[in-house]
Amino acid sequence: MKCKKIHKKIAAYQEGLLSVKESRELEKHLSVCSRCDKLSQRMSAASNSFEKQKITDFDPFFTTRVLAKADALENEKEGTLSFKHKLKPAFRSVLLAAAIFCGVVFGITLSDTGNAKYNREDYIKALGESHYLFEADYTLETMFLTENKEEQ
Amino acid sequence: MIEDQLVKKIKHKDREAFRMLVEQYQVRIRNTCFGFVRNKEDAEDVAQEVFIEVYRSIHKFREDAKLSTWIYRIAVNKSLNFIRSKKRSIWGLLFQNRKLENSAEVPEEIITEEAGPLEKMEKEEDLQLLQESLEALPENQKIAYVLHKIEELPYKEIANVMDVSLSSVESLIFRANKNMKSRLFKKMQKK
Numbered sequence: 001m002k003c004k005k006i007h008k009k010i011a012a013y014q015e016g017l018l019s020v021k022e023s024r025e026l027e028k029h030l031s032v033c034s035r036c037d038k039l040s041q042r043m044s045a046a047s048n049s050f051e052k053q054k055i056t057d058f059d060p061f062f063t064t065r066v067l068a069k070a071d072a073l074e075n076e077k078e079g080t081l082s083f084k085h086k087l088k089p090a091f092r093s094v095l096l097a098a099a100i101f102c103g104v105v106f107g108i109t110l111s112d113t114g115n116a117k118y119n120r121e122d123y124i125k126a127l128g129e130s131h132y133l134f135e136a137d138y139t140l141e142t143m144f145l146t147e148n149k150e151e152q
Numbered sequence: 153m154i155e156d157q158l159v160k161k162i163k164h165k166d167r168e169a170f171r172m173l174v175e176q177y178q179v180r181i182r183n184t185c186f187g188f189v190r191n192k193e194d195a196e197d198v199a200q201e202v203f204i205e206v207y208r209s210i211h212k213f214r215e216d217a218k219l220s221t222w223i224y225r226i227a228v229n230k231s232l233n234f235i236r237s238k239k240r241s242i243w244g245l246l247f248q249n250r251k252l253e254n255s256a257e258v259p260e261e262i263i264t265e266e267a268g269p270l271e272k273m274e275k276e277e278d279l280q281l282l283q284e285s286l287e288a289l290p291e292n293q294k295i296a297y298v299l300h301k302i303e304e305l306p307y308k309e310i311a312n313v314m315d316v317s318l319s320s321v322e323s324l325i326f327r328a329n330k331n332m333k334s335r336l337f338k339k340m341q342k343k
Contacts, residue, residue: 007341011333015326043337046278050286050302053279055183055195062182062196063174066203070170073204 003029006036014044155219162210174203177220180303181227187302188231188294190283198234202227221312224305228295228313278340285335292316293328300325 006029012018013026030037161169181202186195205226213222289297295314299305300321305313311321 007337011330011337014333015329017330039337039340042274042278042340043333045275046282046336046340047333049275049279049282050187053186054302055179055186055192058175058179059182062178062199063171066174066178066200067167067171069200069204070167070207073208074165 003033003036010040010043156215159213159215159219170207177223181223184224184227184303185231187298189234198230202230221309224313281336281339285332288335289328289331293324293331296321296324297328
């Protein structure tokens, strides 16, 4: 068997997926070819190196760190709760101030609507001489007539 | 303490019960996380996150499943999320490569006393290649491989953690082993 063929089969051989005949042929080649044999051994050793890298030691500081984080989580929760409690009275006073403001605005609006029944002419009549209020609205002719009327 | 009692106590935020749980599972979970992230410091951080998640969502744990299965599931998800988040950023990738170089340091148990500098270098290189082969595996194969090879969980528990059938686990591990070896071999030949 040539080296190239062996290379294709080494992975399957190590997984025990080759037939007895194929395995024997491969083993025969490995016994005479040092290059393929070394490669096969290297691969087998590398595959097992993960198992040797395992974490097996108990770390007491790890537990301490996790517990500290859990405590911080609890404190954070409590902190959020107390913030809500603190916020509640403040929110109440803001709500009260807003209600007062709305009441005032509403009152003013209502009083304005009450006056709206009077039109512009009524104002002029009521004010008598105070047509100056609407001076800009009058034409020169109207102003002249008004002045004449005053003279008479 | 029986598992049921432990869970009930943790649900009532019993600190002592939680401490017992961490002590009971810390080696297994640190090891599982290390199997995925391949860096001890990162594995410690991810394992801490796993236990905090356990503490935070213990009320979601349905007691019809095994507690260990549930914790392993959280560990797998957290580890995969960690890997994904690292891969997402370019800076993360650069950092990962740097860390991979560090993590490729061969532990003393692997190197025999007679090993010379050349042999040490070769073993470091092989371990690096093995890590690269593991990273290249599809996610499902990677989970099955790590839980079987590194954590040495029985197939049934792996099936429960992954929520797949027993035959699927067998097939995943078979394919993972085959892919790992052929990738490793190709890389070894190139170098």
